[in-house]
Amino acid sequence: MSERSPQRISRSALPYPYRADGLVFDVQAVLLDGEERVDVNVSRANRRWAFPTDDWERCRIVGTVELPSSVVDAVYPESERDSPPGSLYVTIRCRETIYRDRWMVQSETVEPKTYEVELELQRDGFRGEVELKPYLTRGAADQSTDDGSYASSTHARLASARPWTMLVDGEADADGETGLDVRVESFSTSPRLPKDGLYYLDMGDPSDPLIVVNGEHNRVVGVLQSEGSVGAEARMRDVVFDQIQYGVWSQLILHAGVAVDSTGRPQYDWQSTVLRIFARDLYGIDDIHAASRRLKRDLKDPTTVPEVMQRIDRVLQRYLRQREQLINLMEEGLRI
Amino acid sequence: MSSGDVDTDDGRLADNTGTPLRTLTSEGRRLVDPAFLRGERTYADEVGQYVDEHTSDVHVELQGLRADLQAVVDSYDQYDSTIDAAAAPAVHRRLDISRRIAADPGVWHYLAVVEFPEFVRYRWEFNTETAMREKFLGAGTDIYSNALHRLWWIAELTHDGDDYSLTEEVLQKQTLANKIFDRWFARYRPAAVACCAKLVDESTEVAEEVTLRLNRVFSTRQLEGMDEAELGRLIQDLVTDIQNQGTTD
Missing domain, CATH: 1.10.8 (Helicase, Ruva Protein; domain 3)
Structure with a gap:
């Protein structure tokens, strides 16, 4: 069954019928302090929007959640389908502000139809990404209808919708740039830097890694600071820079991997960026959080560490285009 | 400490009625080296230039919190874990900030490194640099990192208005x-x-x-x-x- 199917069934996770994308959630308008200042139409494909301004206090989100009759038929026993016991609500989650809550749309019993949703959020409660995801959960259990084929526990998850994400502080860095600082320092005079090193990844502040290049290697620093785009020096710069990048990325992937929590998310923004660039390629998995969890698991197990290092080596060679850079150096720089 | 909104030489704030909240810059975080973590040095002179006013313009009761935390220190043995129960209500009451502001790690870095490093060291024994660095420079989504951040968040999740009895019970x-x-x-x-x-x-x-x-x-x-x-x-x-x-x- 296609991953994109709106009726995807997750039988592997739950021991009863469940429609992961069975509900249809749409956001039609976003009002900031009563004014329509967000064009959600441009965000519909990605199901995420960034606010165009910081100048707001209250955000009203207007949309719909559709509960199709096919979902009711699939997740409730026949005896309950005329008046299905259940609750329909939108969960609101913001990882940065340690916020989990819900906006109730319909409680006690539900019916197949399109429900209007209008929820209001205060800016003071949120930062970064806020996920809005509707769920249909079971109402009071009816033992007489429990033949083991359907969910019977109250609050059992029956169906959900693809979420929408709002970015309270604008779009996160999504172009693969980590925003890492590079600084040139004299290694021999600093007790924290390795005296004979060419470079050092300073993780002293784990939220803000810093690449430090040894300023005592004048020729290397000169090459790294060259600005040309053709010729031997430019090609040599690319290769030297790649050599440093290789070591730095390797360490960053390891740091980001071990920081992943049980939801597949790390602690810091730079770690998210590193995982966004590499995690999926490491395992050939589309779900970034699943790939991140796999990386964490592999790094924790000594028997899988050699294999994961091989995976990292493979993706880094591809990412840094080492083969092409070396050929460029040989052909354009060394003329061999 | 003198009254009124006065910047002291060490970058700390003196106040009676509430002072602007500040954050520690990334450059300031780099000052937190092993000697600082071990309590062998402070940043009396350097740290002022590595502090920014928080963009929210919010004011907090740092003077009152300082007095409250000193009273806790005077009443409990060093490294006594029940210090948390005594300190958390004061941290939450005196830092009357939104979750949005509390989610800014720079706020907690500033409070731990600049305003209350002595309290952090009184509560947490130095075991490893990594563990101690977390107490000063942790924060974000990990409740168990920064020494003050964790107290604020546990109080935020368990208080009922001005009633912090559940906060105190669980932190005991x-x-x-x-x-x-x-x-x-x-x-x-x-x-x-x-x-x-x-x-x-x-x-x-x-x-x-x-x-x-x-x-x-x-x-x-x-x-x-x-x-x-x-x-x-x-x-x-x-x-x-x-x-x-x-x-x-």
């Missing part, structure tokens, strides 16, 4: 607090409150088993669908099951 038992707030379901306030209320008198073993079983429960049931009363009943049922198993084993 460090292991219990760890078991509860280490779990993601405790980020849902009704779950945090129900867990603390129902588990505060239970043994560490029971609390650990309950939180493990709750994780399993929430793999099929949707946490946000449940209110505090329902969660309380669920937790009580789990406690009873575990105790019954214990008596029959």
Whole structure:
């Protein structure tokens, strides 16, 4: 069954019928302090929007959640389908502000139809990404209808919708740039830097890694600071820079991997960026959080560490285009 | 310390009625080296230039918090974990900030490194650089990192208006607090409150088993669908099951 199917069934996770994308959630308008200042139409494909301004206090989100009759038929026993016991609500989650809550749309019993949703959020409660995801959960259990084929526990998850994400502080860095600082320092005079090193990844502040290049290697620093785009020096710069990048990325992937929590998310923004660039390629998995969890698991197990290092080596060679850079150096720089 | 909004030489703020909240810059964070972590040096002169005013323009009661934390230090032995119970209500009351502001790590870095490093060192013994660095420079989504951030967030998730009795009860038992707030379901306030209320008198073993079983429960049931009363009943049922198993084993 296609991953994109709106009726995807997750039988592997739950021991009863469940429609992961069975509900249809749409956001039609976003009002900031009563004014329509967000064009959600441009965000519909990605199901995420960034606010165009910081100048707001209250955000009203207007949309719909559709509960199709096919979902009711699939997740409730026949005896309950005329008046299905259940609750329909939108969960609101913001990882940065340690916020989990819900906006109730319909409680006690539900019916197949399109429900209007209008929820209001205060800016003071949120930062970064806020996920809005509707769920249909079971109402009071009816033992007489429990033949083991359907969910019977109250609050059992029956169906959900693809979420929408709002970015309270604008779009996160999504172009693969980590925003890492590079600084040139004299290694021999600093007790924290390795005296004979060419470079050092300073993780002293784990939220803000810093690449430090040894300023005592004048020729290397000169090459790294060259600005040309053709010729031997430019090609040599690319290769030297790649050599440093290789070591730095390797360490960053390891740091980001071990920081992943049980939801597949790390602690810091730079770690998210590193995982966004590499995690999926490491395992050939589309779900970034699943790939991140796999990386964490592999790094924790000594028997899988050699294999994961091989995976990292493979993706880094591809990412840094080492083969092409070396050929460029040989052909354009060394003329061999 | 003198009254009024006065910047002192060491970058700290003097106030009586509330002073602007500040953040430590990334350059300032780099000053937190092994010597600082061990308590062998302070940043009396350097740190002022590495501090920014918070963009929110919010004011907090740093002077009052300083007095409150000093009173705690005067009343408890060094490294006594129950310091947390005494300090958390003051941290939360005096730092009357929104969750949005509390989610800014720079705020907690500033408070721990610049304003209250002595309190952090009084509460937390130096074991390793990594562990101590977390107490000063942790924050973000990990409740168990920065020394002040964790107190504020646990109070935020467990207080009821000006009533911090549940906050104090759970923080009296460090292991219990760890078991509860280490779990993601405790980020849902009704779950945090129900867990603390129902588990505060239970043994560490029971609390650990309950939180493990709750994780399993929430793999099929949707946490946000449940209110505090329902969660309380669920937790009580789990406690009873575990105790019954214990008596029959």
